[in-house]
Amino acid sequence: MKLFLSLTVSILLGATFCFVFWVVASHDYQWSAIAPYWKNFLNGWTTTLLISAAALVLSILIGALLTSGQLSPHRVPRWLSRAFVEIIRGTPLLTQILIGYYLIADTIGWDSRFGVGLVILSCFSAAYLAEIFRGGIESIPKSQWLSARAIGFSEFQTYRHVIIPQAIRRVLPASAGQFANLIKDSSLLFVISVHEFTMQARETNANTYATFESYLPLILGYFILTFPISLLSRHLEKRFAYEN
Amino acid sequence: MRIETLNLSKIYGATKAVDDVSVSLGDEVQVLALIGPSGGGKSTFLRLLGGLEVPTAGAVKIDGSPLPRDEDALREVRRKNGFLFQSFNLFPHLTALENIVLPLVEVYGRSRAEATGRAGEVVERFRLTDHVKKQPGQLSGGQQQRIALARAMAHDPALLLLDEPTSALDPEMKAEVLDLIAELCESGQQIVLSTHEMGFAKRSADHVVFLAEGKCVEDASSATLFENPETAMVSAFLQKVMKW
Ligand SMILES: Nc1ncnc2c1ncn2[C@@H]1O[C@H](COP(=O)(O)OP(=O)(O)OP(=O)(O)O)[C@@H](O)[C@H]1O
Ligand SMILES: [Mg+2]
Numbered sequence: 001m002k003l004f005l006s007l008t009v010s011i012l013l014g015a016t017f018c019f020v021f022w023v024v025a026s027h028d029y030q031w032s033a034i035a036p037y038w039k040n041f042l043n044g045w046t047t048t049l050l051i052s053a054a055a056l057v058l059s060i061l062i063g064a065l066l067t068s069g070q071l072s073p074h075r076v077p078r079w080l081s082r083a084f085v086e087i088i089r090g091t092p093l094l095t096q097i098l099i100g101y102y103l104i105a106d107t108i109g110w111d112s113r114f115g116v117g118l119v120i121l122s123c124f125s126a127a128y129l130a131e132i133f134r135g136g137i138e139s140i141p142k143s144q145w146l147s148a149r150a151i152g153f154s155e156f157q158t159y160r161h162v163i164i165p166q167a168i169r170r171v172l173p174a175s176a177g178q179f180a181n182l183i184k185d186s187s188l189l190f191v192i193s194v195h196e197f198t199m200q201a202r203e204t205n206a207n208t209y210a211t212f213e214s215y216l217p218l219i220l221g222y223f224i225l226t227f228p229i230s231l232l233s234r235h236l237e238k239r240f241a242y243e244n
Numbered sequence: 245m246r247i248e249t250l251n252l253s254k255i256y257g258a259t260k261a262v263d264d265v266s267v268s269l270g271d272e273v274q275v276l277a278l279i280g281p282s283g284g285g286k287s288t289f290l291r292l293l294g295g296l297e298v299p300t301a302g303a304v305k306i307d308g309s310p311l312p313r314d315e316d317a318l319r320e321v322r323r324k325n326g327f328l329f330q331s332f333n334l335f336p337h338l339t340a341l342e343n344i345v346l347p348l349v350e351v352y353g354r355s356r357a358e359a360t361g362r363a364g365e366v367v368e369r370f371r372l373t374d375h376v377k378k379q380p381g382q383l384s385g386g387q388q389q390r391i392a393l394a395r396a397m398a399h400d401p402a403l404l405l406l407d408e409p410t411s412a413l414d415p416e417m418k419a420e421v422l423d424l425i426a427e428l429c430e431s432g433q434q435i436v437l438s439t440h441e442m443g444f445a446k447r448s449a450d451h452v453v454f455l456a457e458g459k460c461v462e463d464a465s466s467a468t469l470f471e472n473p474e475t476a477m478v479s480a481f482l483q484k485v486m487k488w
Binding site: 143144146147149150151152153154157161162165166169 | 294296319320322323325327329331333334335336337346347350351395
């Protein structure tokens with residue numbers, strides 16, 4: 001049974017890889033067509049990197065805020081955070097970007113595409129991080145709370161010295177995974193014309209009709225950003241597994 | 245120690261964990277043992293005495309003054325006590341030494357140098373100096389429990405509360421922890437412990453409270469209770485547990 005499964009998986013995936021490789025390799029490339037646009041690609045890639053890095057920081061802050069709201073002893077912040085998280089997680093990012101930019105940002109008269117894109121992306125990612133953080137905090141055994149109370153720690157001291165340091169280790173792998181998602185999700189910001197990586201590829205394609213040549217760099221460009229994070233996430237997962 | 249409970253009750257949902265218990269202990273009692281069948285209410289009674297839990301009804305008086313009911317005042321009471329639980333009591337992300345130092349710094353306001361010095365004294369007394377740099381996960385159960393005892397003793401608690409301190413340990417480690425507790429008993433430390441180790445209770449405790457289904461079935465000096473139990477329930481219990 002095991003052998004049959006490994007065989008099937010190998011054949012299916014092997015065939016898929018071969019087919020894609022054949023398609024990619026057999027194309028008659030006209031790299032010269034997109035060569036004049038290399039600077040646009042580089043700018044787009046840098047913008048993706050920048051907006052992802054900024055959204056990473058902002059989403060950690062918002063995520064932490066949402067988590068503290070959800071763990072609050074008071075009903076109102078708990079409901080509000082819960083509603084925020086559920087709405088964001090239950091609707092497509094594309095819709096959020098469109099509504100956020102054309103409705104909300106427009107109403108308050110904010111027209112920085114980069115700025116609005118950054119905030120929407122951060123909110124989106126924060127909703128997922130909030131769930132990861134909350135799961136991490138709730139996974140710390142009750143005995144740790146009892147222990148901290150017995151020592152005479154206040155609730156704040158318990159979070160600061162006992163719960164959060166342990167929770168951080170537990171949520172690192174999943175958070176790293178979420179950051180990789182964040183980088184890929186930033187590609188949707190082209191719909192409001194943020195000049196990130198995907199947007200540049202689309203424009204190059206529109207100008208040159210060199211579809212393959214315009215889109216192939218995306219694969220490489222995104223992979224360079226996400227692969228190290230994926231490695232880091234695996235490494236952290238392993239380390240965490242040993243510690244237990 | 246002067247401990248009095250007046251119609252003390254603690255109810256969890258439909259369970260009367262401690263049910264209308266009134267006992268009165270005078271200064272002649274230095275070591276109090278709580279015994280009785282599993283689920284009888286020993287742990288709950290111990291947590292009530294130590295200020296870790298607020299009674300549903302009734303009151304606890306220590307040295308004549310009733311324990312407060314509000315969290316901030318109770319925390320002050322807990323800070324004067326030391327607690328040790330069955331297991332998993334240490335903070336796994338800190339070294340053994342840091343487990344002892346952190347409360348001294350954060351709760352008792354000692355300087356780091358002072359706290360480290362004090363921790364050094366206690367671990368030396370408990371013959372643990374070789375293990376202080378390790379994390380709890382790298383220590384045996386017995387060593388972990390001795391470190392936890394060192395942590396509970398580091399601030400010279402007025403009252404040391406031990407909840408089945410050896411139940412999670414195998415026989416050899418049991419012995420090493422019981423030796424240490426016996427030493428503390430002899431040094432004059434005031435102790436309340438819940439235990440299934442009848443031999444130890446008989447030898448080291450001055451007074452014994454027998455709890456079953458939340459009720460205090462019998463309370464007497466340990467000589468009286470173990471040699472001439474008054475009730476059929478206690479003599480049957482002792483016969484059963486002493487048989488092996
Ligand atoms: N936090 C709690 N929530 C709900 N029920 C509880 C809680 N703590 C204790 N109980 C219940 O109260 C009763 C007494 O429990 P307790 O732990 O005090 O007994 P015990 O004598 O210490 O037992 P053991 O010897 O097994 O440790 C039990 O029926 C238990 O299920
Ligand atoms: Mg118990």
